[in-house]
Amino acid sequence: MRPIINAALFAVFAFISASGLGAQPAAVPASLAYTVVAGVVVPDTEAAALALTRWAEEQGGYFVFRSLEAVSLRVPPPALPELREQLEGVSSQIASYNPAAKDIRRDLRNVEVGITSREEALEAILSFLESADIRGTLAFEREMTEILLEIERLEGRRRELLHRAAFARIDIALTGSVQQLPVHIPSSFSWINTLGLARFLREGR
Amino acid sequence: MMRVKHGVLAMILLGMILFTGCVTQRGVVSPPEGFAHYADRDLFTVVSPETVTMRVRTEENDPPQSLDFWRETVKRHLLSSGYLLLENGEGDFASETGTGARYEWISPAGDEDWVYLTAILVAGRKIVIVEAAGPYRWYMEHRAAMLDSLSTIRLVSQR
Helix, strand or coil: CHHHHHHHHHHHHHHHHHCCCCCCCCCCCCCEEEEEEEEEEECCHHHHHHHHHHHHHHCCCEEEEECCCEEEEEECHHHHHHHHHHHHHHCCEEEEEEEEEEECHHHHHHHHHHHHHHHHHHHHHHHHHCCCCHHHHHHHHHHHHHHHHHHHHHHHHHHHHHHHHHCEEEEEEEEECCCCCCCCCCCCCHHHHHCCHHHHHHHHC | CHHHHHHHHHHHHHHHHHHHHHCEEEEECCCCCCCEEECCCCCEEEECCCCCEEEEEEEECCCCCCHHHHHHHHHHHHHHCCCEEEEEEEEEEEECCEEEEEEEEEEEECCEEEEEEEEEEEECCEEEEEEEEEEHHHHHHHHHHHHHHHHHCEEEEEC
């Protein structure tokens, strides 16, 4: 029985190592995770949202969320220099534009160290299984299950970090232009009250 | 004879008073590049082919205050009225008549967003006010020329 259990556990461990979960992904410069948070004033929020999500898809990215008030995009970092131009194209005003980049190398290194140490612990446990009695085997199995779960969690974290480096996160708030002229609020100074776009347009006719 | 002399003198004095009363000062600028001057308007007016319009007028500096006072008053008034300042839409300009302040505002008009310029310059007892407005796209095309023309603000006498 014990050899069967050992073989099963070893098979699980071998699967993790070979499935790519324990292997390095394809070469991606996993150093910076980019984000942009922007706010724009647009004449038509629906058209702007559609245009921005279309642009993201054309760049090899995708949108996570789209509504009349906001869009959340993911695009490869090389597309970021074009973003401002895209926003100028769909809006009448860029109210705010806040880019940021976070170095994720340390986080990534910590995760990888965690995975490596747990894999080593798993190997050590497997080597002990040969000589363990029933009680010991059960204890080792519980330990191995916990370690496997931790490895899975860390692998998930690594995938998340690599994805953040592979796709910049862009969150854009859309504000529709208010379709009425600003309200005239009387000033104490008479000539100040002559200022305003409505009056300027009226007097120009 | 004396009565006639006094009468003539009175007429001359009345004429001078009437004459000087009819001479006013109005603000003008050199038309921005690409703008045409409307000669038949009461206020100095220039217009671009896309109907971006710039007008210059004067008001009394009453109560007499400095540029800093009026600049702050204009800004607060229009901000509280709901206007949004354009990015880099606030600044000063120098002219032969003195230093002035300018603000450029975003405001909706119909289906479009317009830019509305207010520029003021204090010249003694007068305040020269330059206003301009146009749809965002056309305003921005002519923006540099219009801001350049602010440096040519001057008061001219007219009857």
